[in-house]
Amino acid sequence: MTFEPEQLGQSSQELTLKLRELRKQAGLSGVRLASRCNMSQSKVSRIENGKVRPSLVDVEQILRALDASPDMIDEISTLAKMANTEWRNLRELRRKGLGTRQAELKALETSSTHMRYFLLSMVTGLLATPEYVRASLAHSSADTSKAVAGKLERQRILYDPSKRFTFILTEQAVRWPVVAPFALAEQIDRLSSLTYLPNVHIGVLPMGAPTPTTPLNTFTIYDSSLATIETSAGSLVLRDGRDIQSYLNEFSGYEGCALYGEEVRAKLSEWSTTCRS
Numbered sequence: 001m002t003f004e005p006e007q008l009g010q011s012s013q014e015l016t017l018k019l020r021e022l023r024k025q026a027g028l029s030g031v032r033l034a035s036r037c038n039m040s041q042s043k044v045s046r047i048e049n050g051k052v053r054p055s056l057v058d059v060e061q062i063l064r065a066l067d068a069s070p071d072m073i074d075e076i077s078t079l080a081k082m083a084n085t086e087w088r089n090l091r092e093l094r095r096k097g098l099g100t101r102q103a104e105l106k107a108l109e110t111s112s113t114h115m116r117y118f119l120l121s122m123v124t125g126l127l128a129t130p131e132y133v134r135a136s137l138a139h140s141s142a143d144t145s146k147a148v149a150g151k152l153e154r155q156r157i158l159y160d161p162s163k164r165f166t167f168i169l170t171e172q173a174v175r176w177p178v179v180a181p182f183a184l185a186e187q188i189d190r191l192s193s194l195t196y197l198p199n200v201h202i203g204v205l206p207m208g209a210p211t212p213t214t215p216l217n218t219f220t221i222y223d224s225s226l227a228t229i230e231t232s233a234g235s236l237v238l239r240d241g242r243d244i245q246s247y248l249n250e251f252s253g254y255e256g257c258a259l260y261g262e263e264v265r266a267k268l269s270e271w272s273t274t275c276r277s
Contacts, residue, residue, distance in 0.1 A: 158200055204258055
């Protein structure tokens with residue numbers, strides 16, 4: 001089965017229909033299938049009614065229990081992968097409005113407990129000064145006032161003690177000249193000040209620091225339920241547990257190589273002083 005990126009995330013209904021049809025063809029009740037899969041009957045029912053998005057592991061268990069043919073396994077597994085992966089085209093996001101995107105991010109942050117951010121090339125809006133936020137949106141031809149306000153308003157969540165944040169930034173992300181040198185110094189000073197928040201963990205990977213893999217993209221992980229990967233054309237949203245675990249492992253590798261606490265504050269102070277000079 002072939003598909004276009006825009007089809008990602010749009011296969012949930014087709015997936016649930018296929019699974020329900022396959023169960024009926026096998027002559028099994030929902031209770032019997034649940035027993036074979038070691039699932040609750042209510043979970044099987046919610047999957048078939050489209051109230052729960054099944055993971056790839058869930059789908060594999062169901063297909064094994066139904067003794068599905070190899071062709072059917074390939075077809076339904078592809079649908080499951082598509083249903084658990086969503087493509088957000090940047091043009092479409094801009095058409096909907098940058099302010100709408102900020103509302104979506106705020107909802108994600110509100111519903112999550114531990115958020116992990118790997119920042120490859122820029123500082124994220126949660127950590128940015130107002131001038132940095134405005135400059136990061138300057139390329140857009142649309143009205144960005146709502147997006148700027150949304151980014152700055154979202155920063156309040158950093159002071160919610162029930163939330164945990166871990167940010168890993170490369171030296172490039174910290175020092176990239178999004179703004180003029182003096183404004184960049186202020187941005188770097190803000191990063192340093194935020195390292196004192198008890199629920200905010202900020203690490204920096206200096207240039208040349210050894211890492212277990214070569215970072216290719218900025219990505220964010222919300223708890224262990226969702227990950228977003230940023231590209232120049234848009235973003236991928238991953239919901240399958242194995243995909244998310246892969247990014248958790250990658251993030252953990254970068255965490256182990258970063259500077260923290262007094263070490264990172266000393267490095268940030270050095271870079272801030274360089275900007276001012």
